[in-house]
Amino acid sequence: MSFWNDPLKVAADWLEGVFMGWGMDSVFAHVLVAFLGVFLLIALLMVLDIFLVWIERKVVARFQDRLGPNRVGPYGLIQPFADIIKLIIKEDTTPGNADKVVYNLAPILSMMSVLILWAIVPLAPVMLGTDLNVGVLFLIAAGAIGTLSIIMAGWSSNNKFALIGGFRQVAVMVSFEVPMLTMLLIPVIFSGSMNMNAIIQDQDIWYFLISPLGALIFLIAAIAELGRAPFDLAEGESELVSGFNIEYSGMKFGMFYAGELLHAFTFGGFWSILFFGGYRFFGLEQVSPFLAILILIIKAMLGYWVIMWVKYTMMRIRIDQMLSFNWKFLTPLSFVLLLVTALMNALLASAPTWLYIVGMILANVVTGWAALEIARSATRQERERVEGPKQAAEVSH
Amino acid sequence: MTGAQIIFIVVALYTLGSALMVVTTRNLIHAALWLVSTLFGVAVTYALMNANFIAVVQVVVYIGAIAILFIFAVMLTRKDMRDSGPQMNKNWWLGALVAVLVFAGLAFMLSGWSGFSKVAADLPSGFDSVSLLGEALVSPQAYVLPFEVASVLLLAALVGAVYVAFNRK
Numbered sequence: 001m002s003f004w005n006d007p008l009k010v011a012a013d014w015l016e017g018v019f020m021g022w023g024m025d026s027v028f029a030h031v032l033v034a035f036l037g038v039f040l041l042i043a044l045l046m047v048l049d050i051f052l053v054w055i056e057r058k059v060v061a062r063f064q065d066r067l068g069p070n071r072v073g074p075y076g077l078i079q080p081f082a083d084i085i086k087l088i089i090k091e092d093t094t095p096g097n098a099d100k101v102v103y104n105l106a107p108i109l110s111m112m113s114v115l116i117l118w119a120i121v122p123l124a125p126v127m128l129g130t131d132l133n134v135g136v137l138f139l140i141a142a143g144a145i146g147t148l149s150i151i152m153a154g155w156s157s158n159n160k161f162a163l164i165g166g167f168r169q170v171a172v173m174v175s176f177e178v179p180m181l182t183m184l185l186i187p188v189i190f191s192g193s194m195n196m197n198a199i200i201q202d203q204d205i206w207y208f209l210i211s212p213l214g215a216l217i218f219l220i221a222a223i224a225e226l227g228r229a230p231f232d233l234a235e236g237e238s239e240l241v242s243g244f245n246i247e248y249s250g251m252k253f254g255m256f257y258a259g260e261l262l263h264a265f266t267f268g269g270f271w272s273i274l275f276f277g278g279y280r281f282f283g284l285e286q287v288s289p290f291l292a293i294l295i296l297i298i299k300a301m302l303g304y305w306v307i308m309w310v311k312y313t314m315m316r317i318r319i320d321q322m323l324s325f326n327w328k329f330l331t332p333l334s335f336v337l338l339l340v341t342a343l344m345n346a347l348l349a350s351a352p353t354w355l356y357i358v359g360m361i362l363a364n365v366v367t368g369w370a371a372l373e374i375a376r377s378a379t380r381q382e383r384e385r386v387e388g389p390k391q392a393a394e395v396s397h
Numbered sequence: 398m399t400g401a402q403i404i405f406i407v408v409a410l411y412t413l414g415s416a417l418m419v420v421t422t423r424n425l426i427h428a429a430l431w432l433v434s435t436l437f438g439v440a441v442t443y444a445l446m447n448a449n450f451i452a453v454v455q456v457v458v459y460i461g462a463i464a465i466l467f468i469f470a471v472m473l474t475r476k477d478m479r480d481s482g483p484q485m486n487k488n489w490w491l492g493a494l495v496a497v498l499v500f501a502g503l504a505f506m507l508s509g510w511s512g513f514s515k516v517a518a519d520l521p522s523g524f525d526s527v528s529l530l531g532e533a534l535v536s537p538q539a540y541v542l543p544f545e546v547a548s549v550l551l552l553a554a555l556v557g558a559v560y561v562a563f564n565r566k
Binding site for chain 1: 426457462472525
């Protein structure tokens, strides 16, 4: 097994050999190498995170017909380092009567809930943190820790805006966990496994092609989980100033901000892993693990770009609209879609591939169309009830 | 002592310490956060026993749903988070006695079991605990009846909650 086929294992074996050569116990050397691997992954992610700040600012500028950072370094590439220096030398304030331990713990937990997700991301067929057989559930469990960090930040800041923002964000996250978990079950139905690597290996046809509606609902739920527009009501600059992180300054605020960017990139990655084949791209991933990593990063960046695109195009919705959209539309739709997908998957199990794909697409289109029709008639009734039948007719001309 | 035993003892002490903090701290939110820490310790214990599914579900259900619900309920119902009443009532010695007796009884019972002092054998490679659990839950020879009864009970609770909260106009 050469370095170019399985770089991680070769490097780990070599390092373990070196440590054992120094007279270390073999178990201890193994644990130490594992720790170094985790450290390396986190360090690389944090470096990537620095450049995500630049990417986010450049992309938002382009969407808003501006140039974005362009003064410091070529294309403004050194701008994020200037931002970091600014954040580090800022005064570190703690509000009076704040719960200090909880207040300081919240940004750490927020960052941790994002970094822990990378434990299950298969970067290449042979390069992955842990081959967990319940990877899909792990995604939700890490989200639970993120929810906890936000409620801790909102409560411990001793600030009404922060508390309201925290409550709102937790309401969004708890609500959208339901459609997200349901949509996570669709790749599980197709692949018959909750393991991320097995889900990728099974995608000879991208799951996006056989479950476009599932991919869309997952994206919506992911955006809500991230607290980005149109679900950024926890931030709500015009009402809540900045929401749950209002009292944080300096690097503690930086942790929330960097955590949010990395979270968005990570969900772009999970979107591509679950519905767009992850590191697979026409057999290129077999050539070299490094090429597989490159493919995954490009796909994750594209997913991240879609999330940014939505963020800078949509307006914020109110909390009651968010709640009724989720509980009255998205959750029933995702349940129905899960039932339809499971049923069609069983019915078409022995059908030829083209029939399977066509049947799946048709099932998705019909489900989506029926859901939109039901929603449309329900909203029309609601509008008539509020405005009276005459005015409704006038509005529609 | 093996590495696994050292990790187990550390995790067990951490879990017990957090559990002690849940009942001794005066601040209700701190108590809820210590409860989260306790439940996390239990999840780590499950993970140490190779029960990945149970460990992750423990985090999803207990931390992601139940603990968050506790925190919400405390925040929405209490203005003052500090609890000023006495932490013990006059029956504390009876509770302590029952706890010690139960622990002693369990320890005595388990000490007679042949596997008490054995080290758990490694799972065979390719052992898929998740699919075995899934099959056991829906297999008529195994646990399909309790599983369905629990589902019906939860559904009834759900319908009841909606009925109680439903506001007739």
